[in-house]
Structure formats: structure tokens, C-alpha cells
Amino acid sequence: MENKMAMLLAECKKQLLEAKADILNRVKEARTHLNQEDKGGDEADQTMRVLAEAEFLSMHDRLRAQLLEIEMALARIESGTYGICEETEETIEPERLRAIPWTRLSIEGAELREATKKRYAGR
Numbered sequence: 001m002e003n004k005m006a007m008l009l010a011e012c013k014k015q016l017l018e019a020k021a022d023i024l025n026r027v028k029e030a031r032t033h034l035n036q037e038d039k040g041g042d043e044a045d046q047t048m049r050v051l052a053e054a055e056f057l058s059m060h061d062r063l064r065a066q067l068l069e070i071e072m073a074l075a076r077i078e079s080g081t082y083g084i085c086e087e088t089e090e091t092i093e094p095e096r097l098r099a100i101p102w103t104r105l106s107i108e109g110a111e112l113r114e115a116t117k118k119r120y121a122g123r
Contacts, residue, residue: 085109
């Protein structure tokens with residue numbers, strides 16, 4: 001059992017590090033592409049640049065949030081709390097960790113949190 005958990009941790013850590021590298025590369029490539037665009041042009045060209053910048057910022061925010069989740073998951077691995085649901089304090093399903101290695105919730109915990117959100121959303 002302990003060996004299986006160690007293997008799962010190693011597998012998830014590898015996935016997290018790969019996802020982190022991928023996100024950092026995507027941001028770098030997008031920034032480079034945005035900076036290489038011609039800043040001149042007519043009003044339509046400038047409008048397209050503004051739209052591209054807005055899209056970049058939106059993507060950047062999404063990726064930054066995902067990067068934060070990845071960093072927090074790596075910290076949980078280091079602290080020994082990885083794979084424990086924040087909501088139920090039970091072990092998160094190995095299949096779920098493999099699918100979403102940065103998850104902080106088990107399936108049951110996610111359902112509980114969603115039900116709580118729905119309950120308070122109408123107020």
C-alpha cells in the first residue's frame with residue numbers, strides 16, 4: 001500500500017512539473033508573439049492589437065490561477081498533505097489525482113462544496 005502511494009505521488013509530481021513547464025512556456029511564447037506584432041498601422045490594426053492584448057491578459061490570468069494551483073499541490077506533496085480532501089479530510093481518489101493532479105477536493109468534497117455554493121448563491 002505504501003509503495004503504491006509513493007508511486008502515485010511520484011507520478012502526480014511529474015505531471016505537475018510538466019504542467020508547470022508547459023504553462024510557463026505558453027505564457028513566454030504568447031508574450032513574445034504579442035511583443036513582435038507591429039505597433040503601427042491603421043485604426044483596424046490597432047483595434048486588432050488591443051483585442052490580442054485583452055485575449056493575452058485573459059489567458060494570462062487563467063494560466064496564473066492554474067499555476068498557483070500547481071504550486072500549491074507541489075507544496076502539499078512536500079508537506080505530506082497531498083491527496084487529502086480540503087472539504088472531507090478523506091483521501092482523494094487516485095484516479096482523480098491522476099486526472100487532475102492539482103485538485104484539492106475528492107469527488108464527494110467537490111459535490112459538497114458545489115451544493116454549498118448553490119445553497120448560498122440564491123441569497
